[in-house]
Amino acid sequence: MKAVRFHEHGGREVLRYEDAPDPTPRPTEVLLRVKAVALNHLDVWLRKGLPGMTIPLPKIGGCDIAGEAVAVGPLCARITVGQRVLVSPGVSCGQCAACLRGEDNLCRGFQIVGGYTSDGGCAERVCVPEVNCVPVPDSLDDRGAAAVPVAFVTAWNMLVRQAHVAADEDVLVMGAGSGVGTAAVQIAKLFGARVIAVAGTEEKLAKARALGADEGINSTRQDLGQEIRRLTGKRGADVVFEHVGGAAWQKLIPNLAPGGRLVTCGASAGYEGRVDIRYLFSKSISILGAFLGTKSDLLKIVGHLACGRLRPVIDRTLPLAECAEGHRLLEDRAVFGKVVLLP
Ligand SMILES: [Zn+2]
Known part of the structure; x- marks a missing residue:
């Protein structure tokens, strides 16, 4: 598949649009064909590198993802092939006291899709836990869906x-x-x-x-x-x-x-x-x-989006290959709302 990866930390020139191995879903994961991915300042920080923080390289960023399920792991019970989903960006253990009371963003194992440990959606395909997949209402298109989660x-x-x-x-x-x-x-x-x-x-x-x-x-x-x-x-x-x-x-x-x-x-x-x-x-x-938020809050937000009480704000869309230009726009604060990339 095509993906935007970086093999070393640095300026925007380290972002490479190139071939990368296709990901394979674990039993509890869904393989998505990425339809749209929105950029965040997190992507810029990860590219530049943070002191004291090491991440596996090469890295695919992108934590705001909308896609279509193309395969589901054998332990998935809810999402079906062909379903449109947006991805709740927080990954947590699902078993600790914080997770069980619905405050999954306070889990000690809390991670972000496309953050330090897992690859993100700046690619044609990405695997995410089924529990992170939120069905997209018909009234919301793929670009709009990608612009929602983190913000x-x-x-x-x-x-x-x-x-x-x-x-x-x-x-x-x-x-x-x-x-x-x-x-x-x-x-x-x-x-x-x-x-x-x-x-x-x-x-x-x-x-x-x-x-x-x-x-x-x-x-x-x-x-x-x-x-x-x-x-x-x-x-x-x-x-x-x-x-x-x-x-x-x-x-x-x-x-x-x-x-x-x-x-x-x-x-x-x-x-x-x-x-x-x-x-x-x-x-x-x-x-x-506050750091990100909870999965249950995202469900409430999607309900408001479906009724038109909230709406995603997109500054512009770019082809995935122009990811570096998207980073520039964010770094220069030259945007109103989100920059969305289309694979
Ligand atoms: Zn937990």
Whole structure:
């Protein structure tokens, strides 16, 4: 089969579109013909390599997968050949206390499809556990299905499971043009919140408004703290949806409302954020973290997608062979929503 692999870590030039061995499903796995695969920053980090982390090479990335089952292992009981599925990206043991109470993303053995240990969907074929296969509703095409899992399950975990977003709350969405940001804008609106989108260009803010955002802050031209205070009548935001990190925290923590929650899933602009602890206790503020989300949340999300209450946001689609260009677009933040590759 054709696949995009890298044999060493490095820049985008290490990505090779080449022949790779066809994968064979284990008894509990499904072999998928990949119809579409969406890129994430995880793909960029894996390609560059993380300090202290070794992964088997050559590597096929891609954890947001939509495909068609072409073979099922002998122990598979639910998915049938020919069925369209999207892939829940988290792989867990299925037997520990966390897994059994439905918090599979807290499993000590938690892994991501196409992450450190298994190959992903930047290929014509991929094997995934049957338990990770979610049937795709007819109303969702393959590109849309691939654009959903990581962005929506992460945003749902952050806003619903962690921050308990409620109607009429003010939710500030940082990086509103990213995949996870576009999902957050929609989920916050679904729960009746007022959304303040933050992005670096007017074009991204206009698109965020089209998705349902009520207000926008241009982080390039406007002062973040000052604008939050202006837009919330000096009260501050009830929820800050964060994945940027770095210096922004100094402006965000003081601008949370009493009882406010800052929830984060990333730190693309820096791993260290300064926190003045006095704000935490004097205003009963919580800082929450989230890593991906649970399989059961993805099922709820797919239900909302089937009814049109949520929708995937795709910036553009490219042939799989142009995977390196997709990485460039993500690294340059030149996208609104997801980049989807078609094998
Ligand atoms: Zn487990």
